[in-house]
Amino acid sequence: DQQVKQNSPSLSVQEGRISILxxxxxxxxxxxxxxxxxxxxxxxxxxxxxxxxKDKNEDGRFTVFLNKSAKHLSLHIVPSxxxxxxxxxxxxxxxxxxxxxxxxxxRLSVLP
Amino acid sequence: DVKVTQSSRYLVKRTGEKVFLECVQDMDHENMFxxxxxxxxxxxxxxxxxxxxxxxxxxIPEGYSVSREKKERFSLILxxxxxxxTSMYLCASERQGSPRNQPQHFGDGTRLSIL
Numbered sequence: 643d644q645q646v647k648q649n650s651p652s653l654s655v656q657e658g659r660i661s662i663l664x665x666x667x668x669x670x671x672x673x674x675x676x677x678x679x680x681x682x683x684x685x686x687x688x689x690x691x692x693x694x695x696k697d698k699n700e701d702g703r704f705t706v707f708l709n710k711s712a713k714h715l716s717l718h719i720v721p722s723x724x725x726x727x728x729x730x731x732x733x734x735x736x737x738x739x740x741x742x743x744x745x746x747x748x749r750l751s752v753l754p
Numbered sequence: 755d756v757k758v759t760q761s762s763r764y765l766v767k768r769t770g771e772k773v774f775l776e777c778v779q780d781m782d783h784e785n786m787f788x789x790x791x792x793x794x795x796x797x798x799x800x801x802x803x804x805x806x807x808x809x810x811x812x813x814i815p816e817g818y819s820v821s822r823e824k825k826e827r828f829s830l831i832l833x834x835x836x837x838x839x840t841s842m843y844l845c846a847s848e849r850q851g852s853p854r855n856q857p858q859h860f861g862d863g864t865r866l867s868i869l
Contacts, residue, residue: 651794676857685758685844685860686797731796744789746796 645669646734646745654751661719663748665732668713671741672734677706677717680729680747689730690717722752757781760845760861768869773832775864777845784850786828787812787858788820790841797844803828804850835868842866 647666655661665675673694678686692699692706692715699706705718719726732745761776779786785804789797789812799812801820809820817839821829828847832839842865846858 646796648796678857678860683763683862685846685862686858687860688857691857742799744797746794 644746645672645741646732646743648730648732648745648748650748651746652749652751654753655722657724657752657754658721661717661722661726661750661752663717663719663730663732663750665715665717665745666713667715667734669734669736669741669743670713671736672743673737674735675706675708675715676733676735677704678731678733678744679726680731686731719750722750724752724754726750727752758845758847758859758861760843760864762864763862764865764867766867766869767832767835769835769837771832771835773835773866773868775830775832775843775845775866777828777830777861778826779828779847779859780826781847781849781859782825783847783859784825785848786822787846787848788818788828788830789844789846790814791844791863792841800830837868840866840868 676691677689679689680686690701690704708715729747729749731747735742758779787802788800803809803822819831842863844863845861848858849856
C-alpha cells in the first residue's frame with residue numbers, strides 16, 4: 643500500500659496560471675515533507691519543504707500547504723512558466739529518519 | 755555545490771550478468787541511497803548507507819547488493835541481472851541530521867536495460 647499518493651499522474655496548465663499539485667499520505671508519523679522536480683534525463687532536484695509544525699511555506703513562485711488533519715499537502719506554482727514542465731515528486735519523512743517515502747509523481751505540462 | 759556522479763548514463767547488459775553501478779559524491783555526505791524509478795511507481799528505495807561499510811535494506815532489496823568501502827562511493831550490484839531489473843537507477847546523497855530534514859542530492863541516473 644502506497645504511503646504517499648499523488649493521484650494525478652499528469653496535469654496541464656496554461657502559462658501564467660496557477661498550477662496545483664496534490665499529495666496525500668497515510669502514515670501519521672510523517673512530519674516532514676519535501677517536493678522534488680525532475681526533468682527528463684536528469685536526477686530529481688529539491689524544490690521546497692515543510693515541517694509539520696507549519697501549515698504553509700513559501701519560496702518565490704512556489705508555496706507548499708500542509709493540512710495535517712486531512713493528511714494532505716499541495717504545491718502551488720504561481721505564475722506557471724513553460725520551464726516548470728517536469729515531473730514533481732512529493733516525499734515524506736518521519737522524525738527519526740526510519741521511514742522516507744516518495745510518491746509516484748505528477749507530470750506537469752505548462753503550455754505557452 | 756553538491757555533485758553526485760553516476761558512472762554511466764546508459765547501460766545495456768544481458769540476463770545473468772553481474773552488473774555494477776557506481777556513484778560518487780563530493781560533499782562528504784554521510785548518507786547515500788540507491789533508488790529505481792519506474793513509471794507510475796515513483797522512486798523506490800533499494801538500499802541505503804549511513805556510513806562506510808554500513809548498509810541497510812530499503813523497500814526492494816531483492817536481487818541487489820551494495821558496497822560502501824569509502825565514504826564518497828556507493829556501488830549497487832545486480833548479482834545476476836534479470837529483465838525485470840530494466841529501469842532507471844538513481845543515486846542520492848544527504849548530510850546526516852536529526853531530525854532527518856536535509857534534502858537529498860541526486861545524480862542524473864543510469865538507464866539500465868537488461869536483454
